[in-house]
Amino acid sequence: MKEIIDRLQELYPIGDFKQQNKSLALITVDKDKAVDFITRLKNEEGFLHLSIITAVDWLEKNKFQLSYLINNPTTKNSFVVRVMIDRENAEMFSIHHLWEQAATYQRELKEMFGIDFPGSPGVDKPFILEGWHEIPPYRRDFDTKNYSEETYFPREGRTKNVPAEYMKQKLYPDE
């Protein structure tokens, strides 16, 4: 897998190569070159199968990481192609023309992370959520616990005691 990267290194700025295990390697590619690079891997290097497209929210770095997991069914090897994009007005080029299912992944990413893929069919249609008005829920700054506490109510008859505090209260309240 390193061999492929070494060969393509001249054409594409590929960074952070890591052979994660026997058949999986991680690489990072610039946003502008990513679709071109993935197309190349698909058309020339036999990475025909797209397993997933997903995103990781690096809130503290103000970046989204898009991960394209592509697999070569002949050599059985896979790449995670990582693309870092800005978190503000997050946008990425669509790859729906390469794989049919990509549009579904991109639609979900739009809904769950708020990452736009202009031109991807149905990208603006809600996928899983319905009538959602909060920020995209898979973003790190969406607090699920807070949301559920505001939306639902606790069951009656539940009380909470922390052993150490309870013991202090019982055994040495004044100290």
Add this chain to the structure above:
Amino acid sequence: MSKLFNIKEDRSLFPEKNEQGKIDIDLSSHKYLKLWHGPQHPGITGNMSLEITLLGDEVMDCETHVGYLHRGFEKLMERRKYIQCFPIVCRVAVPEPDFNEYCFASAMEELAGIEIPESAKWLRTLVLEMARLASYLMWIGGQAGAFGQGIIGQWTNYLRDSMLDRFEELTGGRVYHMYIIPGGVRGLLPSGFKQRMEENLKFIEQMMKDVERVMFNNAVFKKRSVDMGIIEKDWIYKFGITGPNARAAGVPLDVRKDNPYLVYPQLDFEAVTATHSDIYNRADVRRRDLLMSVDLIRQIMAKMPQKGEIRAETPNVLHWKVPAGETYSKAECTRGEYGYYMVSDGSEYPRRINVRGPSYTHAVSLLEKMIINCNLADIAGLMVSLHTYPPEIER
């Protein structure tokens, strides 16, 4: 003439397709009927719905709707310690929770650099094959039921129940096993397990002969399934199709063979394939895969070590910090490639876990394409033949 379905009547009355290959649907013309198939409908697998537009009995357009079972597991896991994700993951795909448990545990072990004990590997393989067997048994009843054969479902659900009995005594749970814990497994085989399992397997084989006679050698079933809902070979990679759906088209995609995990390299098996992925062949591939699972379970029980450590030493699970990194762990489930993409930032909580369920592609983009021109009565059969589980789409 439709390539997908063997429709032979005069189609001159049907609308012309536009440039995008779709038809212009004008509901006010009263030619069309919009119908919601699901989310509560016996002909739908799980909780999802199809918004279909019919012309007569024939589907002109379809949009799948999911989200009825969205529990936000991927997000919930980001707010839980790794060990606390362990009871959650099995709930992603109800009929075969073990693949989730395995993929989650193995991704975590890979990142943490933990090698699990030998007996744990065998036991994991055993429960994965048991899960496959149980899941196929449930599926086969669904496939038969969708074409009006209720009796098959009654037989196979009994057979599945007998597997659940084995799960119950091995793992302590019938449906959610919570057995493949990060680091290993949670118990050795109880005494007498192998014997009871062998009785189950014998009965399953015997009943599967009946199923073959009654379901597969059945003129009605053949009439409704042969040459129906064909998956073309060149769609396989285009749509990300995996598992029996791909294998039936002659593409031998099987993670167990392609990227062997656990003890599969030590087992004797071949990926089950066919040449022509229509409903009948897909069903037949699954039936043969089911029987292969029976064989694999026998092989595992014959070769597995009788005792040994079941769990590797791990850090204290209450504050297990998995080293920063990312990986993708996959396994072959009944529907194809099941995978967990795990990203750790080195803290006690996972940074991101993404679940790849094969139904994600099978039930959305693929189904939406295949269902066009399908007869209303065949929708259920078509859907079941893709073997889709909605919970793994929406997680």
Add this chain to the structure above:
Amino acid sequence: MGKINDILSPFTAWKHLVNEPLTVKKPLEREGADRYRGFHKNEIDKCIGCGTCEDICQNAAIDLVPVEGIETKDGDSGLRPKIDYGRCCWCALCVDICTTNSLSMSNEFKWIDEDADNFLFIPGADDKPWNNSEKGWKKPDYNLYDPNRVDMQELHPEDRDKSFIEIVQGYSKEQALKEADRCVECGICTATCPAHMGIPEYIRAIRNDDLEEGLRILYDTNPLPEICGRICTHKCETVCSVGHTGDPLSIRWLKRYIADQNPSERFKEILGTDTIEQNGKKIAIIGSGPSGLSAAHYLALMGYSCTIFEKLPLAGGMMRYGIPEYRLPYDQIDKDINYILSLGVEIKYNVTIGKDNTLDQLHKDFDAVFTGTGLHLGRSTRIPGTEHKDVHFATDLLREISLGNEIPVAEKVVVIGGGNVAMDITRSMARLQNQKFGKVNVIATSLESEDIMPADREEIVEAREENAQIIPGWGPQSIEIKNDKITGLHVIKCLSVFDEEGRFNPKFDENIKDFFEAEMVIESIGQGMDLSYLTDEIKENLKMDNRGRIIVDNNFQSSLEWLFVGGDIIQGPDVIHGIANGHKAAIGIDNYINSKK
């Protein structure tokens, strides 16, 4: 042919027409598997309410609640898990991680009730039909945390029994991380620690490799971490929840690890004590033992100017003059004390109150006085022969050793006593005998049998490793003296030490006798206090109990409101009580002075 077959073949299903149905006829009577994860059970007396089950429960299905009849006491929070079956997902992780192994699950899964709120109960406390069920999920044969302690590196007995160099070598980073990882953060230990140290918190700081934070947590409640990290009686470890089914956490060694790893020159910076605003008030402290130093430390942080009066040439009290150097090296004592001195605390050495200065004078010169003069007088068994010149008190000998003075060493020595001080003198004697004669012949004998000997277990083990003989369970009768020389100690078998009410009331069997040969006898059966510095006038106004102890309130304030008393003369004897007393007294003094304004 195929087509005909396809029409006929399905009819073979009819052969099942005569078969018995395979359904479960009475599903409500079906029993779960042996391992089934059904409703919870809890051995309520075994459970200590540590709350680890609650911590691991990802559904927040478990609450810890008080249960009638279960008291909150050392090592038991008095709380018990209550499970909400509206949330429980039956994963049994609570069972797998249970520190006491009290929680388990029955194989019962059937319970029909009209009221959903009934599915919320306290296993073990509430009467349920499955409470006595034998079957169900039990903790499997693995551990979700390591029950085994990380071994401490120690000098080999041959390398240590001739010298006074420190035996315990301390944890390396890797070892400390591994040991700290075992903590389940229940916090049961905090209540038992006399100083109520934030034990789970500083162990967490070790795990996070944030030792500066760890040091800050230590100093919140304990200004002598190097010392306590070595010789604390670690009562916390006796209640550690992990200790119920494994080895307790090495809390003491972990504390030492934090103190050892932080360089003393950075203490002030880490603890943020570079500048302290002074309030102009002066406090006198008598004795530079743990209680005095602790009081001085916390008072100094509040801006008081503290002066400690110490009778001996160096500070530390019993820590320096009672505990042998191989357990607590002097440079470590200095590290802790120097930091306290750096806060502006002054020590006047070689000043004996009652001789060089008086308590009345201190009362006049200072705003308040704290006294923590400790137990430095030896107590005698008063058996015949104890008046002989070769009969010594352990405390005196230990003090002389620390002062660097030569002490008499005989070839055969018997020590009477089974506490830590007895072990200290026994092991010190063994070393001195080794130095002088090249062999060890020292016997320590105690009334208590081995299982109830008050000394720490490791002290007994290590003493034996150093070839001292520990012979518990004998009562001393008389010291045999021939030609004005001691020849040995007569003992009789001690059957029990305490009576049924737990009072000291030893019973002996006089028919079982023994004789330990010795040329020198050392008594180590407890210490007494020297309160001779209290003038008659003060004594008149000072409330004391019938055993001569000064009565103090919760703030260690005596009936003379300017006089605060703490340390071994009030509680203990041990270092950690002294530290806790000093801390509380410092707060009490602050309150007292503020109330005077």
